[in-house]
Amino acid sequence: MSEKIEKDETKKMAKILIVDDEQDTRDIFRRQLEDEYLVDTAESAFIAIEKIKSNTYHIAMIDLVMPGEDGLELLKNIKNEWPQIAVMVISGKASIEMAVQAMKLGADEFIEKPVEDLDLLKLMIKKILKIKWQTEEIKRLRSILKKEFDRTHIVGNSLAIQEIMEKVKRIAPLDTTVLISGETGVGKELFAELIYKNSNRKNKKFVTVNCGSLPENLLESTLFGHKKGSFTSAIHDKIGYFQEADSGTLFLDEITETSPEFQVKLLRALEKGVIRQVGGENDISVDVRIITATNKDLEEEIINGNLREDLYYRINVINLHIPPLRERMEDIKLLTKSFVTEFCKKYNKPDLKISDAVFSILSSNEWKGNIRELRNAIEHAVALTDHDTILSEDLPASINITCKQNDRRFSRNYDNLTFSNAKDIFEKTYIENLMSKCNGEVTKASKISNIKRQNLYEKFKKYDIDPNSYRINK
Numbered sequence: 001m002s003e004k005i006e007k008d009e010t011k012k013m014a015k016i017l018i019v020d021d022e023q024d025t026r027d028i029f030r031r032q033l034e035d036e037y038l039v040d041t042a043e044s045a046f047i048a049i050e051k052i053k054s055n056t057y058h059i060a061m062i063d064l065v066m067p068g069e070d071g072l073e074l075l076k077n078i079k080n081e082w083p084q085i086a087v088m089v090i091s092g093k094a095s096i097e098m099a100v101q102a103m104k105l106g107a108d109e110f111i112e113k114p115v116e117d118l119d120l121l122k123l124m125i126k127k128i129l130k131i132k133w134q135t136e137e138i139k140r141l142r143s144i145l146k147k148e149f150d151r152t153h154i155v156g157n158s159l160a161i162q163e164i165m166e167k168v169k170r171i172a173p174l175d176t177t178v179l180i181s182g183e184t185g186v187g188k189e190l191f192a193e194l195i196y197k198n199s200n201r202k203n204k205k206f207v208t209v210n211c212g213s214l215p216e217n218l219l220e221s222t223l224f225g226h227k228k229g230s231f232t233s234a235i236h237d238k239i240g241y242f243q244e245a246d247s248g249t250l251f252l253d254e255i256t257e258t259s260p261e262f263q264v265k266l267l268r269a270l271e272k273g274v275i276r277q278v279g280g281e282n283d284i285s286v287d288v289r290i291i292t293a294t295n296k297d298l299e300e301e302i303i304n305g306n307l308r309e310d311l312y313y314r315i316n317v318i319n320l321h322i323p324p325l326r327e328r329m330e331d332i333k334l335l336t337k338s339f340v341t342e343f344c345k346k347y348n349k350p351d352l353k354i355s356d357a358v359f360s361i362l363s364s365n366e367w368k369g370n371i372r373e374l375r376n377a378i379e380h381a382v383a384l385t386d387h388d389t390i391l392s393e394d395l396p397a398s399i400n401i402t403c404k405q406n407d408r409r410f411s412r413n414y415d416n417l418t419f420s421n422a423k424d425i426f427e428k429t430y431i432e433n434l435m436s437k438c439n440g441e442v443t444k445a446s447k448i449s450n451i452k453r454q455n456l457y458e459k460f461k462k463y464d465i466d467p468n469s470y471r472i473n474k
Contacts, residue, residue, distance in 0.1 A: 014038065014129055015056060019048040019074065020063040020090070025113070029061065032118045033125070045069035049077065057085050059128055063113075064091035064098055072102060079106040086128045090115065150197045153190050155338045156331035159447050160323050164191070171318050172198035177270065179255075179315050180293040182322035185370030188293040189253060191322060196249040201289055204248030207241050212257035219262060221278045224269075230279020242275050242286045255292040255315065256301050263308045270314050290315065325367040325374065327437060330448075332362050335371060339378035340390070347382055353389040361392055365399055428463040431456070440470035 015038040018029045026041045033039050040055065042048040045068060048060070060078055064071035071089060078085050089102045092113030099110055108131075109124050151165065171178060172195045180188045189208060196206045214222055221231075225240030241250060258266065269275045270290060274283040292315045294301075301307040325332070336354065344352050358381075367373055381394040430449075438444040445467075446453045460467060 014058045017057045017060045021066045045074040059086045061088045064089050075105050086132055155335050158328040158330045160328045175289055177315050177317045178291045180320045183324045184295045185372030186322040187371050192251040192291045201248050205245050206249050207245040208251045209241050210253045212254035216259055224275045225277040227277055227279035245288045246286050249289045252292045256294050256296050256307050263311045267311045325370045339375050343379050343382035355389050355391050357392050358390050431459055435467050435470040440467045442467055
């Protein structure tokens with residue numbers, strides 16, 4: 001049944017143009033193919049071009065040797081003007097050089113005349129069409145993702161950010177629980193909102209709760225709601241964030257800052273899809289997608305008794321880890337420019353520039369506070385500068401002090417060495433840190449460092465570095 005459907009769709013969709021100066025060849029091909037495809041013919045390259053201008057073809061079958069403009073010229077014209085048309089070159093008179101040239105010009109298949117095995121010809125056509133359909137579908141899906149994927153407020157083009165974006169594209173349309181992990185200041189809430197904005201719930205509410213900012217005695221009431229009179233200050237009924245986010249998304253930040261007793265109730269809400277208000281007697285059904293976040297090691301929190309293991313497995317269906325800024329330093333320039341633009345508007349200071357010295361300082365800082373620290377540093381600089389260019393003295397004193405300390409450490413380590421020796425030490429340390437960061441993956445290290453794989457292997461040999469030793473699961 002599926003084969004019949006595939007055949008019917010192919011016949012409806014695929015249109016083939018046969019270009020050959022021999023009438024018998026055109027007739028043979030037409031008879032063999034017209035039961036499955038829409039077939040048109042042309043006896044010369046000139047007529048073929050005229051037909052292509054006014055029709056849509058999926059495959060052009062071209063004889064290489066024809067009077068007038070030969071098949072190679074026609075092939076070249078088609079690939080230049082109508083690259084979406086697949087081309088199969090067919091000839092019994094063409095030389096090997098012509099066949100090779102045809103493939104170099106972009107021919108998708110080559111078959112010799114006389115074509116005695118017409119079933120093989122049909123298989124070739126099916127193969128070409130299958131590849132063509134798949135390619136077009138991939139392009140269509142990529143176009144949809146590119147057009148519809150909303151990455152507002154997420155700045156960066158590092159390999160790490162690209163990988164996170166690809167993962168978000170895959171998980172956003174799903175309705176499963178997501179755990180976002182990462183250090184303080186990496187932007188976990190922004191990524192939670194990114195998932196929400198690209199989900200099927202984007203037209204419903206996105207509700208954020210910082211569990212660590214609420215006293216334990218208010219957390220249950222805040223999330224689940226309460227009935228009037230259930231406690232001293234409950235002067236009226238109030239719905240909680242679970243009900244407020246019904247049909248939408250609820251983001252629970254600092255999930256580990258809750259008591260094990262409360263975690264039992266939270267687990268029930270996640271597993272059963274029901275809540276009970278403080279002081280209430282009946283269960284209330286809720287339809288909420290949960291995204292949680294933490295800056296702690298959850299397995300360690302389980303060992304220490306701060307997190308229930310069953311809740312951990314329930315919230316960690318999909319994990320999205322956001323790396324610290326020091327592991328994606330190539331994003332600093334883009335982030336800095338974005339923050340400068342933001343704060344220039346806020347403080348009415350248009351056209352502020354950034355000196356190269358500032359970029360150098362920012363790129364050498366450790367950024368223990370991650371993006372939040374960088375953002376605060378740029379706001380400080382924009383707010384206080386009285387020049388048209390942000391200079392190093394406009395940065396917070398803590399940033400400049402850290403950089404000077406780094407400079408002094410560098411001087412102590414390298415000031416008694418020749419430049420060549422210092423360069424070797426730096427290069428060896430850099431590559432060792434890079435391979436550790438990339439878990440021994442040479443391709444990933446090559447992309448991050450912009451060093452060709454072959455050159456990396458040469459450096460491994462030079463500095464006696466074994467990339468396999470950096471693999472965690474070796």
